[in-house]
Amino acid sequence: MSIRTVLLHAAPDSGFSDRLAFAAGLARQTGANLKAVYTLYPAGVPRVGRALSIYVNELVREAKEKEVTLKAQFEAAVAEAGVNGVWQTIEGEVTAALRDEVTFADVTVVSETRYGTVDDELAATLPEHLALACNGPVIVVPTGKPVPARIGxxxxxxxxxxxxxxxxxxxxxxxxxxxxxxxxxxxxxxxxxxxxxxxxxxxxxxxxxxxxxxxxxxxxxxxxxxxxxxxxxxxxxxxxxxxxxxxxxxxxxxxxxxxxxxxxxxxxxxx
CATH class of the missing domain: 3.40.50.620 (HUPs)
Incomplete structure (x- = not known):
């Protein structure tokens, strides 16, 4: 067995740059394709009530605005690493979307995200939830620590x-x-x-x-x-x-x- 597809959680939290660097390096070392999945619906927020609906709509609008910068960062990292990369935007909730995609990937890269911004807090429980729910392995990249250029x-x-x-x-x-x-x-x-x-x-x-x-x-x-x-x-x-x-x-x-x-x-x- 070999690694042919690395799945990356794409989101505007503080861990994105670190996990993108790690995922690109892993794809380069293994000769894999790198697939980023960006979701518009916030994690852990129920679709109930008018007030929540207004809040969610605002988060979705912000997610669409932030996507432009993140996608450009992804494309630059893919080009620098010399790997094939695909960016996919999904109208859905992140845990469910990644759980569906994990079946068709060899490893999924997420972050340990400390509480800080709203995006950080929404992503904080993703590693354990995804690892428990998925049928494949998950790599949890620390935020703010050195990212290895390769796994030696x-x-x-x-x-x-x-x-x-x-x-x-x-x-x-x-x-x-x-x-x-x-x-x-x-x-x-x-x-x-x-x-x-x-x-x-x-x-x-x-x-x-x-x-x-x-x-x-x-x-x-x-x-x-x-x-x-x-x-x-x-x-x-x-x-x-x-x-x-x-x-x-x-x-x-x-x-x-x-x-x-x-x-x-x-x-x-x-x-």
């Missing part, structure tokens, strides 16, 4: 779960192109994840991946993973998300919640 070093946060297995299989084309891949396991319970991590590194090598395994015998994964990403110099972090229920993560906290709020590097995630 990849950290795989591993535990033997269905979600982590999905993420690794989806990421195989990217892992094969990387210069170095580290499989990281963290011992948080009595389960022997170290042996599983070693097996994963050996499995990846059969796909031509230059993979090594590092095991941390004790620690909290939510703390160890970002520390190791920085120490390893990772350009991408691959992991499964919500191995336990989203409700449990919200109540008890968890690795998924903490990393989606503040990703140390771009996250390649799947559920």
């Amino acid at each position: 070093r990849v950290l795989v946060a591993w535990k033997p779960s269905r979600e982590a297995g999905h993420a690794v299989r989806f990421a195989l084309p990217v892992l094969a192109l990387a210069d170095q891949v580290e499989v990281l396991t963290v011992e948080e319970s009595k389960t022997d994840v170290s042996a599983s991590g070693a097996k994963l590194a050996a499995y990846l090598s059969t796909h031509g991946v230059n993979a090594t395994h590092r095991h941390v015998p004790e620690g909290q994964a939510g703390v160890v993973i970002p520390q190791e990403a920085q120490k390893f110099g990772a350009d991408l972090l691959v992991m499964g998300i919500y191995s336990r229920s989203r409700l449990a993560e919200m109540i008890l906290g968890g690795v998924t919640a903490s990393l989606l709020v503040d990703p140390p590097v771009p996250l390649f995630v799947a559920h």
Whole structure:
């Protein structure tokens, strides 16, 4: 399997420039086409009541005005990267529109967007909603952090779960192109994840991946993973998300919640 279509969430939030740069670089590295989807209807706003209708109409009008600048930025990035790019405008809500498009793309690029402008707040919950609702992988690009020119070093946060297995299989084309891949396991319970991590590194090598395994015998994964990403110099972090229920993560906290709020590097995630 290879990556042939990179799907980009196009919107006037503060993360657009960073995720556009990442998506264009990924398309260049993998030889993929880059498709941007721009939606006019705001996320998370119901179509109920006259007051809301007036508000929504105003947001749609603003979205049409902002599209001109964003599309020009997209076209410039595509030309600079030397990749094929398509811009699509949809009269619809962003999560539903992207969910429909994900089936026909190999990976979808969105942003971790901090609360700020109205556009930022409307986009803030998109990463987790999209990753949970879609049948494909999602890359969450941090806002305001350095964007790698290419993916050379990849950290795989591993535990033997269905979600982590999905993420690794989806990421195989990217892992094969990387210069170095580290499989990281963290011992948080009595389960022997170290042996599983070693097996994963050996499995990846059969796909031509230059993979090594590092095991941390004790620690909290939510703390160890970002520390190791920085120490390893990772350009991408691959992991499964919500191995336990989203409700449990919200109540008890968890690795998924903490990393989606503040990703140390771009996250390649799947559920």
